[in-house]
Every structure is written in structure tokens, then in C-alpha cells.
Amino acid sequence: MGPLDHVDLELLSVLAEDHRATVVAIAERLGLSRNTVQARMMKLERSGVFLSFDRAMSPRALGFPIEAMVSVVVRQADLPRITAELALIPEVLQAHGLSGQVDLLVRVAARDTQHLFAIDARILGIEGVERTETSLVMGEVIGSRVRPLLEAARRES
Template identity: 25%
Template sequence: MTDFDKTDLRLMALVQQDGRLSNAKLAAALSISETPCWRRLKRLEEEGVIEGYQALLSRRKLDLGVLAFVHLSVTQHGEAVTAEIERTILAADNVLSCHNVSGDADFMLTVVAKDLDAYSRFVETTLRKLPGVSAIRSTFSLREIKASNRLPVGP
């Protein structure tokens, strides 16, 4: 892992806040000239610290009113079954995240849907058809208090 100085950390914080900042604005905010700023940014991209840039969309404005946290338990833990589960989850656009977890469940998913009917269809047509699934437990968000994908960086 690369050692990051305060300028690197500040640069990462700035691009997390606004990935559309021009190099000139980044350099000005960092109080450095544009060429070293561009080099730092490119180094962070090439090293895979900055994995990409994307727009943050409002799920509510896109009529995705249901946010569910889904715990999947499976009875079979073989390589083929796990690979099939992962393939299916990766192909499901409404699954925002999936983690192989410790505890009572084997996988934890974050899922969005237009409404409860749409969520129910997803469970019936996708999750229940996964091999080896023994339990599906859904917890629904009643109110989103904080949602962020920004990592804690900065001096």
C-alpha cells in the first residue's frame, strides 16, 4: 500500500465529494500547481486507489421506494453452488451490494425495488430459485438516516 501524504488524502476527499472537479479547481483547492495535481490524480487512479467515477442518483426520484437488507442462508457451501449464487446476484441490477458474511446468514444483500410487490417478485423469481437457499430474511428500511459510499480520508 502506498503511503499517502496530506495532499493525497485531501485530493481523495475532494474527488469523493465531487468527481467532476476540473484539474484546475483541484489544484487550486490543494494549493498546488496543475501538473503535480494531475500526476497525483493519475497515480492514485493507476494504483487502483481511485477505482472510477460515477454520478449518485436519487433512488426515490427513480421510483425505487423500497430498500431491503436481505440475509440469505444456504445449506450447500460447495464451489459450484457458491459460484451460481454469485453469478445470479451479480446479474441482478436491483442488488446494490452483496457480502459473504459471518453469523446466522451466509450472504447479506442490499436490494432496491419500486414497491413491495416488485420486491416480492424479485424474491420469488430470483432468490428462491438460488441453489441451496434455506432461509431468506428481509429487513426493510423505514427511514434512511445516512447513506454514503465515501470512505473516511483526509488529514
């Protein structure tokens, strides 16, 4: 998909304010037809603008009140296989490949500290993982957000 145009940015702005807004409500607010909004939404979805719904669910509400960031150092040649094995661990919420001394930053959720210890052991048990360092998340000081980027893009368009 090419760059987002003014209509796409306005549509996304409405969704950022109310993620449950219906296509009809968005169309009314933007002064567009329902079909136009529906077509734009489908185009945005196909192009990967929208992330998965499960990103909006709280691990704490599901019985996993402890979150941690696990820094993982791996043998580079094994990185694709290690990443695939990490994806099989249900408590792994996210993993990011990094440049620098740490290869992966893995966000995990646990029921308690014993469970976290077991998760870390499972990660360490993956062939090719050389070491880990686990840091408890003490609190979220800035939540996941894109609204400031959306506002900047709207100003620039």
C-alpha cells in the same frame, strides 16, 4: 498502492468537499501544478480509491422507492456461483459476504411490495440458496460516508 501520503489526503479532502471540482481548481487550491494533480488522480483511480459513479445515484429517482436488505443463507460450496447469479438481477444494488449465521447481505431496490416479493422469490430460486429474510429499509440514518475516515487519516499523517 502503498499508504496515502499527505498530498493524496489533501487532494481527497478537496474532492470530499466538492466532488465536481476540476483538476485545475484542485491544483489552485492545493498550490500544485495541474499535471501533478492529474498524475495523482490517475494513480488514485488505478489503485481503487475511487468507487463507481453509479453509487451516487438514487434508486428512488429511477422509480425504485422501496429498498430492502435481504439476509441470505447459502450452501457454502455454491457461494461463487450464487454471487454471480445475484449479480444478474438488476434490482440487486449491493451484496456483502458475512461471517456468522448469515452468508450474504443483499441490498435490493423495488418499485413496490409486489416487486420486492418477486425479487425475493428470484433470489430464493437460485440453486443453493437455502433461505432468506427480508427487512424493509425504513430510512437512512447514517448515509454512506468516508469523510470521517479521511479526516482521521489526515490527522494521523
